[in-house]
Amino acid sequence: MKQNHFDVIIIGGSYSGLSAAMSLGRALRQVLVIDSGLPCNRQTPHSHNFITQDGEKPAVISAKAKLQVEYYNSVQFYSGLATAAVKTQNGFEITTASGKVFSAKKILFSTGVKDLLPAIPGLAECWGISVIHCPYCHGYEVKEQKTAIIANGAMGFEYAKMISNWTKDLRILTNGKSTLASKDIEVLKQHNIQIIENEIDAIEHVKGNIKQIIFKDQSKMEIEAVYFRPPFEQHCSLIESLGCELTEQGLVKVDLMQKTTVSGIFASGDSCIQARSVAMAVSSGSFAGAAINKELIDAEFV
Structure with missing residues (x-):
């Protein structure tokens, strides 16, 4: 991958991240999706209550979604783990576990949450x-x-x-x-x-x-x-390291435009919504993509 600067970096390439990537790809934005390949529902045999995909295997839904997003050639994918993030004068820099460094004007966290299961055998x-x-x-x-x-x-x-x-x-x-x-x-x-x-x-x-x-x-x-309903924590610690506030429930605090409390950082999916479902994740990701594009457009007309 020769390119290392993007309009938007999406961290988390499951349903919400892919949905946001499609919105941004269709808006002609240069996008990088960084994903470690560990969705929280990877053990669930079937996904339900998502119209047109009811009863489908979660991995099949995400694979089909990624294939469709790949159609938009301004969207690129990087398989790996984002391990560090810093705010810069022009946006943000993300470092991966392999040492790769990418930069972007905006960041979207679609990283979900990690369930803290009790140590009950089985x-x-x-x-x-x-x-x-x-x-x-x-x-x-x-x-x-x-x-x-x-x-x-x-x-x-x-x-x-x-x-x-x-x-x-x-x-x-x-x-x-x-x-x-x-x-x-x-x-x-x-x-x-x-x-x-x-x-x-x-x-x-x-x-x-x-x-x-x-x-x-x-x-x-x-x-x-x-x-x-087990307790949970944010799957990605970079959200808090950048100063984004969490709610009392441990979700990322966002406004109606999916903006976090740090300028330039957005969140979507399970990391910020209580209703954990594929349909809700897709919906919030799609809206976040549009909201980010609107903010990029507004910046060009200052």
Whole structure:
């Protein structure tokens, strides 16, 4: 790759980054997409609730998207990891793990988040397969099945309310002493939602498909699906190193134009939106690309 200066560098080449790259490519912008090839849903067998792609494998969607973006010859790709970023007089410089240095007027982070899974044996192997987080993405496929929610407190109550739309065979695993409010416990009882306080020891599964949950008191529970919302952190630490602010939830703080709190830096996809889905990532990426192009155009008419 001879060129090292671009209008825009997109860090993260999954759904949101590719969507932004298409918008910018169609706007005739010189774009570099840097991607390390580790999307957060790489273990998920099928993607859902994305019209025209419902039920498709995530890797197939991204491969097709990249092929379409490659049609725009002003967009280039670099396979690698961005390891350092600095603000310069004319924009930004990005250094990769291989030592390559690229510069751009604007930066878009489409790097997503990293789920911090607890050290429960079997849980990581089931993540995205039978341990899921979003009923809109995966709920239809496990509808009316024997289901558990790993949650506690107010969030556990709200989560149970939502999931009860997809199955009535439901129980809450608080994985320790319940912190549910007494009034919420009464409501759950009325809806036949059991609260189990036993601590989880392991998840028994076959190729990521849950068979049963084993508790530390050696009791067992047959289960078919588990909903769980783990804590997370930004997948890319460069966002904070450049001074971009995060929200209380740990998401990148952006305005209605996908701008971060640092001039010239934008964010899209899971790194800045709560609704984690392929459709939402694509939407925010497409809009971010247009917003960046508008800012570049405005700078030319000063």
